[in-house]
Amino acid sequence: MTTVLDVQRFKDEGRRFAMLTAYDFLSARILDEAGIPILLVGDSLGMVMLGHPTTLPVTMDDMLMHAKAVSRGARQALVVGDMPFMSYQVSTEAAIANAGRFIQEGGMHAVKLEGAGPVVEITRRLAEVGIPVMGHLGLTPQSVHTMGGFKVQGKTDAQAARILADAKALEEAGAFSLVLEGVPSKLAVEITHALRIPTIGIGAGPGTDGQVLVFHDMLGLTTGKAPKFVKRYANLAEEIARAATAYAEDVRTGAFPGPEHEYSTNGSAPAPSSGSTEEVRYGPPRDHGAGTP
Numbered sequence: 001m002t003t004v005l006d007v008q009r010f011k012d013e014g015r016r017f018a019m020l021t022a023y024d025f026l027s028a029r030i031l032d033e034a035g036i037p038i039l040l041v042g043d044s045l046g047m048v049m050l051g052h053p054t055t056l057p058v059t060m061d062d063m064l065m066h067a068k069a070v071s072r073g074a075r076q077a078l079v080v081g082d083m084p085f086m087s088y089q090v091s092t093e094a095a096i097a098n099a100g101r102f103i104q105e106g107g108m109h110a111v112k113l114e115g116a117g118p119v120v121e122i123t124r125r126l127a128e129v130g131i132p133v134m135g136h137l138g139l140t141p142q143s144v145h146t147m148g149g150f151k152v153q154g155k156t157d158a159q160a161a162r163i164l165a166d167a168k169a170l171e172e173a174g175a176f177s178l179v180l181e182g183v184p185s186k187l188a189v190e191i192t193h194a195l196r197i198p199t200i201g202i203g204a205g206p207g208t209d210g211q212v213l214v215f216h217d218m219l220g221l222t223t224g225k226a227p228k229f230v231k232r233y234a235n236l237a238e239e240i241a242r243a244a245t246a247y248a249e250d251v252r253t254g255a256f257p258g259p260e261h262e263y264s265t266n267g268s269a270p271a272p273s274s275g276s277t278e279e280v281r282y283g284p285p286r287d288h289g290a291g292t293p
């Protein structure tokens with residue numbers, strides 16, 4: 001199983017690594033079996049799974065439901081729970097309690113928090129109580145209203161110096177890794193060289209230790225013009241639409257269900273079976289992927 005020590009080793013050995021978001025059991029299982037070492041249950045789920053315009057409406061309850069599903073699907077990956085807006089800003093006590101819920105109830109191995117300032121002290125306390133923390137600087141979506149939109153951060157010298165200082169403070173407080181989102185590549189390289197802990201970039205160029213993308217963006221489930229930082233490795237939205245249309249057409253013409261999809265009564269000739277099971281059940285075979293919470 002991947003641990004925070006492995007993630008540090010990746011950097012120490014100069015091995016670039018991938019992180020992906022995961023929000024449900026089946027996709028977590030697929031990504032885990034594909035060897036993705038870190039799965040982030042990101043609060044981006046508010047936008048890609050729940051249809052909110054920002055991540056701000058996402059609650060601890062939302063996050064925990066998805067965290068539990070992901071932890072059931074992942075066996076090898078380090079699973080990281082993203083602390084949602086207002087789950088850590090109110091007090092250090094609330095932050096520890098909510099981070100603890102991610103570990104105890106959600107089956108997560110670590111949590112991610114956005115920003116610095118008071119978050120540095122919260123990071124220190126979480127590290128002290130044994131909860132690994134992934135930091136997140138640059139474009140921090142929970143501060144969308146302060147930033148005046150989802151805008152690249154760290155373009156001026158003053159902003160860049162602030163982000164570098166914040167990165168060093170989070171490392172000093174005990175963060176085990178740092179997401180750098182929406183910053184110029186040059187700044188990401190500077191921070192990556194300045195830190196002992198690994199950086200994980202999204203819209204931060206090729207110079208970070210790891211990269212992260214949102215599952216739905218990477219697979220082309222989100223449609224329209226992709227943001228500049230996204231590379232689509234598949235066009236699943238098109239593929240799903242094609243499959244759905246073919247299914248509806250088969251239903252209309254009577255081509256589905258075919259004899260191989262039917263059950264027979266006792267005594268009558270059995271219909272040819274498409275699979276080995278007579279079980280009437282949805283989803284993956286039973287022996288696969290049953291895990292924690």
Ligand code: KIV
Pocket residue numbers: 021040041042043044045082179181202212213214
């Ligand atoms: O919520 C999220 O998915 C994230 C990643 C994009 C880093 O914070």
